[in-house]
Amino acid sequence: MLEIRDLHVNYGAISALHGISLKVEQGKIVTLIGANGAGKTTTLRAISGLVKPRSGVINFENHAIAGLPAHAIVGRGLAQSPEGRMVFANLTVLENLRMGAYLRKGQENFAKDLDYVFCIFPRLKEREWQAAGTLSGGEQQMLAIGRALMSKPKLLMLDEPSLGIAPLLVKTIFEKIVEINQELGLTILLVEQNANLALKVSHYGYVLETGRIILEDTSTALRENKEVRAAYLGG
Template sequence: MLTVENLHVSYGAIKALHGVNLEVPEGSIVTLIGANGAGKSTTLRALSGLVKTAAGSVKYKGREISKLSPNKIVETGLCHVPEGRMVFANLTVLENLKMGAYLQRDKKWIASQTDYVFGLFPRLKEREGQAAGTLSGGEQQMLAIGRALLSKPDFLMLDEPSLGIAPLLVKSIFERIVEINREQGLTVLLVEQNANLALDVSSYAYVLETGKVLLEGPSARLKADPKVQECYLGA
């Protein structure tokens, strides 16, 4: 569904990505793991058009998208839930969800999908009239994912969904990610600092180090790899 070839990204004189190659099959959950500064978030930002690529190819459903603007990329069905959640703090939960649906014109679908999100995250239903800025970190993460689902995506990119969230809510959010993948058939590309959790929910993984793919393979195999255990799993 997504093929990335020889992706290079620079921030001024600093080279952040050095020829990243990866593939994400339709219907799968694929994860990127690595230390801070490895280039994981930059990779997602490049795929969604938030940073410009210096070189390389990004093909989504066979179409080159590396030169498209972020809003045009969203229109293709590829949606990015950024690190830090980035909810509209002064808008209510329901208004945030409606913002996610700004490209959609089918009111019945919007209503149905909103109900699906509230079923997925009951806490959001309880707080639908509450300002998003007053929610806990975990609730804001639920809202960010729910808002993305209202854009009618085929492909969901999640950047550090566990960051700054209580462990009990992290478990619940990751269960919902797996549920979304299974029930709605969404393809997921996951960036996650908690490598154990990321490898548990994904089928395939890439290990990034200093802007390059160091290792790749089935998640279960990488989880058993001594080098991965030593460097990323705290073994």
């Protein structure tokens, strides 16, 4: 569904990605793990059209999307829940969710999709008229994922969904990620510093280190790999 080949990204004179290649199969959860500064967020930003690659190929459903503006990429069915959540703090929960549906051609099924988001994240329903900026970190993460779902994506990218969230809510959010994948058949590309959690919920994984993919395998195999265990899973 998504294929990246030999992707290079620079920030000015600094090279952030050094020719990475990866694939995301339809219906799967694929995770990208690595330490801070490895290039995980840069990879998602390049796919989303927020950063222009220096070179390389990004194909989504066999169409080249590298260099397209971000809104055009969302319009093709590729949505991102960003690192740090980035909710519209002064808007209500409902208004944030409506913003997620901004590019949808028609409003048919809007109510049905809204009901699904409220069903999977009941806390959002409880806080429907509350300003997003007053929510807890975990609730804002639910809202960021819900907002992305409202765009009716074919592929959902999640950037550090566990960041800055209480452990109990992290567990809930990862359970919901699996639920979304299984119930909707939605393809998910997950970037996550908590490698243990990411490899538990995903089907396939890539290990990114200083802008290069150094290892790839099924998530089960990566969890059992001695090098991955030592570097990312606490031994």
